Amino acid sequence: MTHPPDAPVDHLLRDLAPYVLGVVVRRYRDFAAAEDAVQEALIAAAAQWPRDGVPDNAAGWLVQVTHRRMADHLRSESARRSREAAMAEESPAATSPDADGDFGVDPDDALRLLFMCCHPSLTTTSAIALTLRAVGGLTTTEIARAFLVPESVIGQRISRAKQSIRESGVPLAMPDASERSERLGAVLHVLYLIFSEGYSASSGDSVHRTDLSNEAIRLTRAVHRLLPREGDVEGLLALMLLTDARRAARTGPNGELIPLDEQDRTRWDRDAIEEGVALAAAALARGAVGEYQLQAAIAAVHDEAVRAEETDWPQILALYGMLQRLSDNPMVALNFAIATAMVHGPAAGLALLTPLEQDARLQGTHRVDAVRGHLLERAGDCEGALASYQMAAGRSTSRPERDYLLLKAARLRDEGGRDGRVDEIDEW
Numbered sequence: 001m002t003h004p005p006d007a008p009v010d011h012l013l014r015d016l017a018p019y020v021l022g023v024v025v026r027r028y029r030d031f032a033a034a035e036d037a038v039q040e041a042l043i044a045a046a047a048q049w050p051r052d053g054v055p056d057n058a059a060g061w062l063v064q065v066t067h068r069r070m071a072d073h074l075r076s077e078s079a080r081r082s083r084e085a086a087m088a089e090e091s092p093a094a095t096s097p098d099a100d101g102d103f104g105v106d107p108d109d110a111l112r113l114l115f116m117c118c119h120p121s122l123t124t125t126s127a128i129a130l131t132l133r134a135v136g137g138l139t140t141t142e143i144a145r146a147f148l149v150p151e152s153v154i155g156q157r158i159s160r161a162k163q164s165i166r167e168s169g170v171p172l173a174m175p176d177a178s179e180r181s182e183r184l185g186a187v188l189h190v191l192y193l194i195f196s197e198g199y200s201a202s203s204g205d206s207v208h209r210t211d212l213s214n215e216a217i218r219l220t221r222a223v224h225r226l227l228p229r230e231g232d233v234e235g236l237l238a239l240m241l242l243t244d245a246r247r248a249a250r251t252g253p254n255g256e257l258i259p260l261d262e263q264d265r266t267r268w269d270r271d272a273i274e275e276g277v278a279l280a281a282a283a284l285a286r287g288a289v290g291e292y293q294l295q296a297a298i299a300a301v302h303d304e305a306v307r308a309e310e311t312d313w314p315q316i317l318a319l320y321g322m323l324q325r326l327s328d329n330p331m332v333a334l335n336f337a338i339a340t341a342m343v344h345g346p347a348a349g350l351a352l353l354t355p356l357e358q359d360a361r362l363q364g365t366h367r368v369d370a371v372r373g374h375l376l377e378r379a380g381d382c383e384g385a386l387a388s389y390q391m392a393a394g395r396s397t398s399r400p401e402r403d404y405l406l407l408k409a410a411r412l413r414d415e416g417g418r419d420g421r422v423d424e425i426d427e428w
Contacts, residue, residue, distance in 0.1 A: 009045070009046060009049050009050055009054065010046070011211050012054065012058060013042050013045055013046060014137045014211050014212075015211055015215065016058060016059050016062055017038060017042060017137055018109075018110040018113055018134060018135045018136075018137065018215075019059060019109050019110050020038050020041070020059060020062045020063055020066055021034060021035060021038045021113060021134055022109025022110050022112055022113040023063050023066075023109055024037060024038060024063070024066050024067070024070060025113065025116070026109060026112065028070055030070075030166065031116075031134075031162055031165040031166060032162040032163070032165070032166055033070065033073050034066070034070065035134060035162070036069075036073075037066045037069035037070045037073060038062070038066050040065075040066075040069045041062045041065040041066040041069060042062070044065055045058075045061070045062060045065075110135060110215075110219060111219060111222045111223070111226075113134060113135055114131060114135050114187055114190065114191075114219060115175050115179075115180070115183055115187060116165070117130045117131035117134055117135065117161075117165075117190075118131060118183040118186040118187045118190065119164075119165065119168065119183065120179075120182045120183060121164050121165075121168050122161050122164055122165070123157075124185070124186050124189075125147070125157055126157045126158070126160055126161040126164070127161065127183075127186045127190070128147075128186060128189055128190050128193065129143055129147070129154050129157040129158050129161065130157070130158055130161035130162070130165075131186075131187075131190040132146070132190060132193060132194060133158055135190070135194070135215075135219070136190070136193075136194040136197070136212060136215070136216075137211075137212070138194070138197060138212075140154050140155050140158065141203075142197060142202060142203065143158075145202040145203065145397070146193050146196065146197055146202065148330075148361040148362070148365070180226075180227070184227070184230070184232070184233075185232075187223065188220075188223075188232055188233065188236050188292070191216050191219055191220050191223070191236060192216075192236060192292070194212050194213075194215065194216040194219075195212070195213050195216035195217065195220075195240050195243075195244075197209065197212055198210060198211070198212030198213030198214070198215075198216060199213050199243060199244065199247070200398075201398060202397060202398060203397040203398055204398065204399065205255070205399045205400070206255060206400070207250060207251050207255065207257050207398070207400045207401075208247060208250070208251070210247075213240075213244055213247075216240060217237070217240050217241070217244065220233070220236055220237045220240060221237060224237050229286070231283045231284075231286040231287075231288050231290065231293060232283075232290050232292055232293070234279045234280075234282055234283035234286075234293075235279075235280065235283040235284075235290060235291075235292030235293035235294075235295075235296050236292040236296075237276075237279055238275075238276045238277070238279035238280035238283060238292075238293075238296035238299075238300075239276075239280075239292055239295045239296040239299055240276075241272045241273070241275055241276035241279070242272070242273060242276035242277070242280070242296060242299035242300055242302075242303050243299050244269070244272060245268050245269040245270075245272035245273045245276065245303060246260070246263060246268050246269075246303070247269075248267045248268070248269065249263035249264050249265065249267035249268055250263060251400070255400060256400060256403060256404065257400040257401060257403070257404040259404075260302065260308070261308040262308075265305075265306065265307070265308075268303065273300075273303045273304075276296065276299070276300065276303070277300050277303070277304070279296070280293065280296040280297055280299075280300050283296065284297065289322070290326065291323060291326050291327050294319055294322055294323045294326070295323065297319050298316055298319045298320065298323075301315055301316050301319070302316075313339060313342040313343050314343055316339050316342075317336070317339040317340060317342070317343050320332065320335055320336040320339050321336065323336075324336055330356060330359050330361050330362050330367070331367070333352070333356055333359075334353075334356065334367055334368070334371050336352065337349045337350075337352040337353055337356075337371060337375070338371060338374070338375075340352060341375050341378065346375045346376070346378040346379035347379065349371075349375045350372065350375045350376070350379070353368060353371060353372055353375070356368050364395065365395060366391075366392035366393070366394075366395035366396040366401070366405070367392075369388045369389075369391040369392035369395065370388070370389070370392040370396075370405060372384075372385075372388040373385045373386075373388035373389040373392060373405070373408065373409075376388060377408075377412065382412050385412055386409050386412045386413065389405045389406070389408050389409035389412070390405075390406075390409050392405050393405035393406045393409065
């Protein structure tokens, strides 16, 4: 991997962490101990690099420090003294750079780690949580928000997953064809969540976390190279590209959130849109229509509209209807309500929000209140919309989203409403 010399240290460390973990797990085959050792190396780097400068071979530096931590770990366990001796005989390979100076860092290590974390011995939810932590670099809190469950539940899942991997002794290697088939669904869902968190950060001061979204796209491309005729992989890559194509227009000069219908579409990445449309078409042509293909088709309808007013909402509504039959996802239901409002009027959309208000996965989040505010505003109920926007702003953990909702509430107070448009949630 190459990085600009002025890349922020925290971003660089997030980028390198899965590669380093992949190297160490591949060598020592102890996931839990390797992750602990990598975390110690990252802490050391975070303390030293801002002061002393980033090493020319940052990945090699981290691998070497992690190797020393692992050696300390092995020496501390008397039951592993024989293994320590075997490792000591091979220590030059672990501590000396390869000919290319990369200390054994293979670009495919993150992909191997991705498939290992999605081993069939793990439950799907545990595999996803572990991979988001190990490959995606998300915190336990961020993963909990992505799953819409308490943080303690995610912590338990990750702990159990590490224990299962330790007991299984599964090597860090690319699975064969049958194993790939078993793991692929979990792998793609993990990549979906990593990209989603990167494109729409669930917390913090930024709308985007491009380190996450870029890594999700890179890994999905790697899976696509591995499985070039797999429709679900094509659909997911298409969805990522079509969504990420709008990123430059999604924020203003001060980092403020710009909704889909107000974006300057000349700033959209037309090369990414062209590639995404071609992938989506190829995936749909394979016959099996899944969630990723349908979401990519929806994104393509948006991206191909030169102006917001030209968006083919009846087609989007039909696609969301198909998607709802495949997916029990509350975000899909929210966007179906918005599409319904755009085609049949705000009252029809508002009626669809009632069951979602009782959905436990959305309790305590701002999503339903935000959509209700949009639809009430379009219906002309400024007072109700104002209350919903304020409620949503109070529940949002993302500063740009909170500021956007408060701005909409302020405009309602000052101007008495707007022009009747409604914004689709720019999430997927």
